Every structure is written in structure tokens, then in C-alpha cells.
Amino acid sequence: MNxxxxxxxxxxxxxxxxxxxxxxxxxxxxxxxxLYLVRQPAESxxxxxxxxxxxxxxxxxxxxxxxxxxxxFCLSLEPDIIMMSSWNYPLYMSIARKCRRKGSYVISSFDGxxxxxxxxxxxxxxxxxxxxxxxxxxxxxxxxxxxxxxxLGYKNPLLGYYSARTGRFGNISRKTSSLKFxxxxxxxxxxxxxxxxxxxxxxxRTTRRPWEMVxxxxxxxxxxxxxxxxxxxxxxxxxxxxxxxxSEATCLVLPSxxxxxxxxxxxxxxxxxxxxxxxxxxASTMFVRDGQNGYIINPDAxxxxxxxxxxxxxxxEELDQMSLASRTLGSLWTTExxxxxxxxxxxxxxxxxxxx
Numbered sequence: 411m412n413x414x415x416x417x418x419x420x421x422x423x424x425x426x427x428x429x430x431x432x433x434x435x436x437x438x439x440x441x442x443x444x445l446y447l448v449r450q451p452a453e454s455x456x457x458x459x460x461x462x463x464x465x466x467x468x469x470x471x472x473x474x475x476x477x478x479x480x481x482x483f484c485l486s487l488e489p490d491i492i493m494m495s496s497w498n499y500p501l502y503m504s505i506a507r508k509c510r511r512k513g514s515y516v517i518s519s520f521d522g523x524x525x526x527x528x529x530x531x532x533x534x535x536x537x538x539x540x541x542x543x544x545x546x547x548x549x550x551x552x553x554x555x556x557x558x559x560x561x562l563g564y565k566n567p568l569l570g571y572y573s574a575r576t577g578r579f580g581n582i583s584r585k586t587s588s589l590k591f592x593x594x595x596x597x598x599x600x601x602x603x604x605x606x607x608x609x610x611x612x613x614x615r616t617t618r619r620p621w622e623m624v625x626x627x628x629x630x631x632x633x634x635x636x637x638x639x640x641x642x643x644x645x646x647x648x649x650x651x652x653x654x655x656x657s658e659a660t661c662l663v664l665p666s667x668x669x670x671x672x673x674x675x676x677x678x679x680x681x682x683x684x685x686x687x688x689x690x691x692x693a694s695t696m697f698v699r700d701g702q703n704g705y706i707i708n709p710d711a712x713x714x715x716x717x718x719x720x721x722x723x724x725x726x727e728e729l730d731q732m733s734l735a736s737r738t739l740g741s742l743w744t745t746e747x748x749x750x751x752x753x754x755x756x757x758x759x760x761x762x763x764x765x766x
Contacts (some may be wrong), residue, residue, distance in 0.1 A: 416444045416532055416758055420509075423449045429480055429673055429745075431461050432575040438465045438747035443757060446487060448472055448480055448646035450499070466512045477501050484511065491760055493549070494518040497541060503618045506544040515760045518545045519571045521670035523542035537562040549756075551671045554692050555563035572693075574676040576744040577651065580737075582681055589621045591718065592659035592683075593642040594647065594674050597629030602665030602688065602709045607634050607641075609665075609714030614640050616715070624659060656681040660729060661721050665709040666690050678741030679703065682733040687718045698741070703735035751762075 426449045438445050463469040470480060470666040484505045492514050494502050506516045524530065541562060548559040548567040592609075595601050604656065614620045625635045626644040635643045638680065647655055654661075662678035663730035664687040676694040677687055685704035687694050700706045708711040724732070 411736045413698055416442050417491065417761060418487060418489045418492045419443060419445050419493060419757070420484060420487060420514075421445060421447045421449075422492060422494045422505065423447060423482075424495040424499075424723070425450045425452045426461060427673075428461065428679075429573060431463075432745050433573055433576075433748045433752075435465050437676050437746050437752055440749060440753045440757070443753070446489065448484065448502075472499075472501070477483060480641050481505055485512075487592070488512065489514050490764070491756060492516045493756075494545075497545065500666050503544050510544060510546070515756075515763075516545050517756060519550050520548045520558075521571065521692065522558060523554040523670055524561060530558065530561075534561045534563075549752075552692050552695055554695065555670075565705045566756055568751075570743060570747075570748060572671050572673050572682055573743055573745055573748040574673055574740075576676075576740070576746075578649070578743050579653050579677055580741070582657045582743075588658045588660065589722070590659045591621055591623040591661050591663050591686075591721075592656065592678075593623070593625045593663050594652065594655075594677075595627050595664065597625070597627045597631040597635065599631065600666060600668040601627075601629075602667055603629075603631045603634060603715070604712075605711045605714060606663065606665050606708055607638060609711040609718065610641065611638065612711060612715045613718045617719060617722065619717070619722075621660070621718075623663070624655070626655060639667065652677065653681065656683060659683060660720075661686060661704070663714070663718070664688065664691055665714055667709050669693075676740060676743070679736035682737050684732040684736060685722055686714070686721065686727065697736075699735065699739065703732045703739060 428595055436444060444467045447466045451470050460739055485508060492506055492509055497503055510516050548564050549571045550556050550567050550569060551571045552560055556567050557640055597603050620640060622640045624642050626647045628646045635641055656678060661684040664672055665689055666688050669691040670683045673691040675685055675697050676688060685698050687698060687706060688709035689706050694706050698704050698706055703716040707717050
């Protein structure tokens with residue numbers, strides 16, 4: 411076990427998103443902390459620019475052919491803390507078990523909501539044999555995931571796993587003269603794209619002064635969004651360009667049929683947008699108050715049309731009040747608060763346990 415002053419934190423991660431990287435960078439600024447990263451390669455449907463990983467002491471990319479070298483590196487590091495993005499990676503679980511036996515504290519994340527599926531119920535039965543030997547606790551996004559963690563036998567999971575890169579969004583002024591809806595995400599069925607397009611067509615047919623809609627993303631349903639009156643389609647938006655794009659809209663629409671969390675909701679509210687989202691979106695429980703800064707709906711075309719009419723029918727004063735409510739909710743959780751929370755609730759307790 412590491413006896414030096416600095417605490418070694420090993421991050422065993424999925425493909426790393428810009429907002430997660432910002433949280434890690436902030437954590438690296440905390441006293442006596444040094445970070446080491448093993449990450450999965452980037453996914454093709456989220457083609458982020460190459461990230462700056464210079465603040466890590468070491469950063470490795472997982473490849474099947476270098477599993478042995480990665481495991482040897484992790485074991486020789488003797489980390490004080492391991493943070494995993496998921497238990498779905500066999501190598502990560504193997505490393506976690508071996509390091510935990512040597513004294514490392516292991517905390518894993520997941521964003522799956524408890525849905526009482528057969529697979530989840532089986533998971534609760536095998537948790538004592540599969541999860542408990544490798545994982546000390548869970549760090550989850552919100553209350554729906556915390557229910558799942560408790561069913562797995564972890565009574566006090568930590569909450570707040572996801573945070574937008576709030577410093578990038580909070581200082582952007584929304585253009586109040588630009589009344590638009592916006593969708594940001596993958597153009598795939600679970601995002602409710604088909605329902606969204608049907609709903610928007612109905613909205614335009616039945617609204618006297620309809621707002622335009624921007625759809626930003628890539629995916630196999632892109633063709634449904636093209637050549638639709640009132641819709642402007644943009645390609646995948648890099649994180650650095652998203653604040654400006656959100657500042658040119660008034661309301662985010664996210665009609666997902668399956669959305670464990672939805673960081674874009676946090677990005678939207680911290681930018682002062684109203685939000686229409688489905689009840690499937692996990693982030694709705696934290697960042698959307700129905701009727702105050704948006705609407706939480708069933709992800710069907712009729713419900714979407716109604717919600718869009720309600721938003722676009724608001725006066726400028728009412729829209730300003732919604733914007734203020736969104737910013738207030740968004741500011742409850744920030745990149746800095748994420749790093750403070752991790753430091754105070756994971757790093758310091760582990761350090762205290764190590765002290766004689």
C-alpha cells in the first residue's frame with residue numbers, strides 16, 4: 411500500500427467524455443492527489459476531438475493485446491483508490507479484486523436505473539459473490555440508480571457521478587431573441603427521434619407562429635430529420651462548440667425512450683434553457699421541475715406536440731422565469747462541487763483509515 415504523502419487514484423474508465431475529463435482535472439487540483447488513467451478507445455458515434463490528458467501522471471488506452479501489461483502496471487502501482495466506470499469490463503474487475511485484496515479502496519460507477527428486470531434481479535442474487543469481492547461502494551448519478559445500488563447490497567451509495575462541464579456553460583448569455591427548440595444527441599431510436607419528428611410536424615401544422623428546431627447529432631436516423639420544414643440539422647457538435655449552440659436556443663427537447671441519465675439536460679439548464687424531456691431521463695429528477703423550468707412527459711408524439719405548444723405559447727417574461735429556474739437548478743451541481751464531493755467523501759476517509 412502506498413505510504414507516500416500523495417494519494418494514488420487509479421481510474422479504470424470507459425471511453426472518456428469531455429465533461430468527465432473536466433471533473434478529473436478539477437480533482438487533480440485537490441491537495442495531495444495524483445491520478446492514473448486506463449481508458450477504453452473512443453466510440454465511433456461520439457467522435458470527440460483528442461482530449462488533453464497531460465494532468466494525469468500516466469494515461470493508457472486499453473487494447474485487447476496489451477491486457478497483461480495494463481494489469482501489471484495497475485498492480486505495481488498499488489493504488490490507494492480505484493474508481494471504475496462500470497463492472498462490465500472483465501479486466502477492470504480482475505484488477506479491482508486483486509488490488510482490493512492488497513488494501514486498495516474500490517468504488518465503481520454505473521448509470522443504469524432500477525427497472526426490476528429479470529437480469530437485474532439475478533444481479534441482486536449474485537452480487538455477494540461477484541460484486542462484493544471487488545467493489546467497496548458505488549458512485550451513481552441519482553436516486554433511481556441509488557435504488558439499484560441498495561438492492562445490490564450497498565446501503566449508502568454516493569450520488570452525483572455525472573456533472574456537466576459547468577464552467578464552460580454558466581457564463582454564456584442566452585440570446586433571448588432566438589426562439590428555438592434544440593435536440594442534441596445520437597440520432598438513434600432510443601433517443602425518440604421518430605416521435606420527435608412526427609411531433610414537430612404536427613406542432614408546425616397547428617401552431618400560428620411555430621418555433622424552429624435545431625437537431626445536432628449523428629446516427630442512422632439522420633435521414634428522418636432532413637428536408638423537414640423548420641428543422642435545421644447539424645453534424646455532431648464538439649464539446650467546445652456546444653455552449654454557443656445552446657445559447658442560440660430557448661428549449662431543449664429530449665424525448666428518449668431509454669436514457670439512464672442525460673448530461674445534456676444539465677448542460678441545457680446551466681445555460682438557462684427550458685427543458686422538455688421524457689420521464690425516462692434520469693437527470694429529470696434533479697434538473698427539471700414540471701411547469702417551472704419545463705415539462706416531463708411521456709415520449710409519444712402527442713405529448714411532445716402539446717409540450718412544445720405550451721413552451722412556445724409562453725410570454726417573454728414567463729420564458730425568463732423558466733430560464734432563471736433552470737440556472738438555479740443547474741448550479742446546484744458543478745464540476746468544482748463534484749471534485750469537492752469526491753475528495754471529501756472518498757479520498758479523505760480512505761486517507762484517515764490509512765493513518766496510524
